[in-house]
Amino acid sequence: MSSGDRIQSTFSRLKKEGRAGLVTFITAGDPDPKTSQQLMAQLPDAGSDIIELGMPFSDPMADGPAIQAANLRALASGASLMGTLDMVRRFRENNSTTPVILMGYFNPIYQYGPSRFVTDAVAAGVDGLIMVDLPPEEDEELCDPARTAGLHWVRLVTPTSNEGRLKQVLQNTSGFIYYVSIAGITGTRSAAASAIGEALATVRKHTQLPIAVGFGINTAEQVRETGEVADGAVVGSAIIREIENNLDASGCAKPELLDRVTGLVSDLAGGLRS
Amino acid sequence: MAPTNRNPEPLESYRSGPDEHGHFGLFGGRFVAETLMPLILDLETAYTEARQSPEFQHDFDYYAAHYTGRPSPLYFAKSLTESLGGAKIYFKRDELNHTGSHKINNTLGQILLAKRMGKSRIIAETGAGQHGVATATVCALFDLPCVVYMGATDIERQAPNVFRMKLLGAEIVPVTSGTGTLKDAMNDALRDWVANVADTFYIIGTVAGPHPYPAMVRDFQSIIGREAKEQMLAAEGRLPDTLVACIGGGSNAMGLFHPFLDDPVQIVGVEAGGFGLETDKHAASLTGGRPGVLHGNRTYLLQNEDGQINDAHSISAGLDYPGIGPEHAWLHDHGRVDYVSVTDSEALDAFQLCCRTEGIIPALEPAHALAHVAKIAPTMDKEQIIVMNLCGRGDKDIFTVADALGVEI
Numbered sequence: 259m260s261s262g263d264r265i266q267s268t269f270s271r272l273k274k275e276g277r278a279g280l281v282t283f284i285t286a287g288d289p290d291p292k293t294s295q296q297l298m299a300q301l302p303d304a305g306s307d308i309i310e311l312g313m314p315f316s317d318p319m320a321d322g323p324a325i326q327a328a329n330l331r332a333l334a335s336g337a338s339l340m341g342t343l344d345m346v347r348r349f350r351e352n353n354s355t356t357p358v359i360l361m362g363y364f365n366p367i368y369q370y371g372p373s374r375f376v377t378d379a380v381a382a383g384v385d386g387l388i389m390v391d392l393p394p395e396e397d398e399e400l401c402d403p404a405r406t407a408g409l410h411w412v413r414l415v416t417p418t419s420n421e422g423r424l425k426q427v428l429q430n431t432s433g434f435i436y437y438v439s440i441a442g443i444t445g446t447r448s449a450a451a452s453a454i455g456e457a458l459a460t461v462r463k464h465t466q467l468p469i470a471v472g473f474g475i476n477t478a479e480q481v482r483e484t485g486e487v488a489d490g491a492v493v494g495s496a497i498i499r500e501i502e503n504n505l506d507a508s509g510c511a512k513p514e515l516l517d518r519v520t521g522l523v524s525d526l527a528g529g530l531r532s
Numbered sequence: 533m534a535p536t537n538r539n540p541e542p543l544e545s546y547r548s549g550p551d552e553h554g555h556f557g558l559f560g561g562r563f564v565a566e567t568l569m570p571l572i573l574d575l576e577t578a579y580t581e582a583r584q585s586p587e588f589q590h591d592f593d594y595y596a597a598h599y600t601g602r603p604s605p606l607y608f609a610k611s612l613t614e615s616l617g618g619a620k621i622y623f624k625r626d627e628l629n630h631t632g633s634h635k636i637n638n639t640l641g642q643i644l645l646a647k648r649m650g651k652s653r654i655i656a657e658t659g660a661g662q663h664g665v666a667t668a669t670v671c672a673l674f675d676l677p678c679v680v681y682m683g684a685t686d687i688e689r690q691a692p693n694v695f696r697m698k699l700l701g702a703e704i705v706p707v708t709s710g711t712g713t714l715k716d717a718m719n720d721a722l723r724d725w726v727a728n729v730a731d732t733f734y735i736i737g738t739v740a741g742p743h744p745y746p747a748m749v750r751d752f753q754s755i756i757g758r759e760a761k762e763q764m765l766a767a768e769g770r771l772p773d774t775l776v777a778c779i780g781g782g783s784n785a786m787g788l789f790h791p792f793l794d795d796p797v798q799i800v801g802v803e804a805g806g807f808g809l810e811t812d813k814h815a816a817s818l819t820g821g822r823p824g825v826l827h828g829n830r831t832y833l834l835q836n837e838d839g840q841i842n843d844a845h846s847i848s849a850g851l852d853y854p855g856i857g858p859e860h861a862w863l864h865d866h867g868r869v870d871y872v873s874v875t876d877s878e879a880l881d882a883f884q885l886c887c888r889t890e891g892i893i894p895a896l897e898p899a900h901a902l903a904h905v906a907k908i909a910p911t912m913d914k915e916q917i918i919v920m921n922l923c924g925r926g927d928k929d930i931f932t933v934a935d936a937l938g939v940e941i
Contacts (some may be wrong), residue, residue, distance in 0.1 A: 316840040317715060317826060320565045320723045326709050338838040364563060365825045369839035391563040391825065395553060416567040418729055423570055441567050442727035 264357040265410055265433040268307055269468045269489060278485030279307035280527045281470050283361070283494030285328040286311050286345050287337030289501060293511045297519055298349050302356045304520040305527025309445035310388065310492065311363030311429045313342050316532040317334045320390045324495040327502065331509065339366045343382045350383035359412060361388040364400065376407040385409030386433045394426050401430055415461055417441045424464055432491065434468040435461060445495025448474035482529035493526055546793035546868045549859060554743020557865065558860035561720055562742040564828045567726045576744045578649045583751070587778030588644060595640050596755060596781045598674070600629045606763035607920070611889040619649055619773070619912035620904060621923040624760045624788060627894065633924035634756060634784045635666035639735055643670040646733035653732045657721040659714035660849035661693025662924060663737030668702035678702040679724065681717040686849055690809055711843050713782035714853050718827055738781025742828030746857050753787025755810030760919055768917060774798045774908070777921040778900040779813065780851035782860045784923035801860060802904045804846035805839060805873035815844035816873040817856040818864050831858040847876035847936060850924070878903040880936055883926065894922030896932065
């Protein structure tokens with residue numbers, strides 16, 4: 259199955275099921291490579307429709323305290339971009355349907371080499387990329403080679419994107435749109451569902467692509483509300499905080515970590531499956 | 533691994549950058565989150581208009597003259613020249629500016645722009661606290677609330693500047709995220725900006741960050757080089773042979789260098805070598821780093837193989853940054869400016885030399901430039917001329933220096 263199909267077939271399936279999808283974010287290698295790999299493998303059964311996998315970076319400028327800490331934990335336990343790709347490769351040994359989107363910052367990919375990266379990402383089974391610090395103005399850096407290689411380029415649309423900007427942002431976007439519900443960083447404030455609904459109406463005037471909404475979605479109730487106006491709800495910091503809550507004093511995963519985190523994901527997914 | 537496009541071919545002009553996308557060749561650009569893009573584009577438009585506005589220029593000149601105290605003198609350091617026994621050494625004395633460094637040139641320019649854009653809240657990052665003080669100062673002057681992000685470690689090391697900022701009415705936010713250093717202070721300032729896009733203006737302190745900051749900060753700081761050129765022609769009837777300035781992000785250096793880039797003048801930037809380039813404790817991004825993307829621009833960065841940013845080290849908190857302005861990166865690759873490094877201990881020696889020979893206590897930042905001057909002056913002819921940017925005074929550093937010299941005060 260080609261990488262492009264997984265996202266499309268997931269959203270078609272969700273449409274048939276008459277519900278929005280749950281997009282779950284974890285940071286690759288957090289809190290350690292083994293736990294992170296096991297958690298990723300269990301996410302689909304727990305109710306995750308799409309997995310967003312964070313590529314660890316020392317300076318995650320768009321992220322709040324929870325995900326910053328996750329990045330540092332992953333790096334301290336030896337995470338690297340090569341390790342992230344390896345994690346996807348292993349995940350694909352047992353899962354050929356759940357879309358995997360890599361999210362992160364450009365510098366590690368720039369050091370890896372963008373063309374080598376897109377080749378290796380496709381080979382590993384990655385479906386798309388979300389790059390925080392590559393606006394349309396810098397598309398030739400990675401967006402163009404990634405799309406040529408068959409990866410989806412999922413762009414962030416924000417409350418500051420006016421209609422003129424929206425057209426530029428939507429150009430070269432594929433797979434789905436990630437609507438950032440607040441002007442801010444991850445894991446902080448939450449937007450009102452009504453405000454999101456209004457904003458999405460504007461975005462939908464310009465695109466047929468599915469829209470997932472993220473930033474500030476923490477509870478099953480918020481997931482349910484978001485699912486009423488959007489095609490997907492992204493939860494990141496709440497999952498990361500659950501990981502953090504299940505570390506022992508030395509920062510190692512407690513035995514119950516996987517159950518607790520997948521339990522939270524099932525709970526969140528419940529908001530979309532009435 | 534990322535390419536280094538080192539290109540020795542000479543250009544017709546080295547003063548033409550950046551291009552319309554904010555690139556200096558491979559370097560610069562706008563690598564920011566989408567939330568910030570509309571603001572960055574607005575800022576660029578507003579700055580382009582302001583540059584062409586006689587009223588804006590008039591205000592900038594007025595405050596530079598009557599508030600900062602410009603022009604700063606170009607001073608012939610006779611005793612130092614005699615003691616080193618070579619080229620004539622001139623100091624461009626930006627340490628005499630109000631607030632004690634060149635940083636005020638830039639904060640004045642940016643706050644005038646913020647007012648023009650109708651912004652009602654100012655944020656800034658600071659390492660040693662000089663840029664923070666300069667920002668808090670202009671915020672007090674123009675009655676705007678000011679929030680300064682500062683690494684928790686730096687807050688401890690720079691207590692006098694922290695108190696100064698508080699006296700000026702600024703709120704200091706200790707940054708404990710990441711490693712709690714200047715780069716993390718900049719991350720947190722960017723996070724604040726993303727969350728407060730409607731009313732907030734981010735005053736970046738150096739010639740780095742997303743376009744248009746590197747060009748804008750350079751333009752505000754270029755007053756240093758324009759004055760120096762005029763003053764040198766008046767004093768000696770010719771241009772200097774060599775310019776020397778220290779570089780952290782590189783704003784004082786770019787301010788001095790830029791007006792001379794197309795003149796037959798040798799130009800040297802001095803990076804902080806910390807414990808030495810052979811160790812991993814230094815802040816020499818050009819000589820010890822390679823191109824990467826951080827804080828909105830592509831430039832030389834201290835980083836590991838995986839693209840994770842390394843911590844910088846320098847005895848001078850103002851040079852303690854793992855990156856450098858993108859225009860410096862470009863000038864480096866074109867070979868127009870020579871970049872060298874000076875260690876902590878060489879800078880300490882130069883610091884003391886300046887105190888004793890000239891009766892001037894320099895900041896540890898320009899002490900790095902002076903250490904290089906002390907190396908090259910004796911090898912030059914007596915008719916040759918060096919201009920060094922004495923970009924800050926050393927009052928803030930006396931505790932650090934005492935500590936390094938093993939003196940209790």
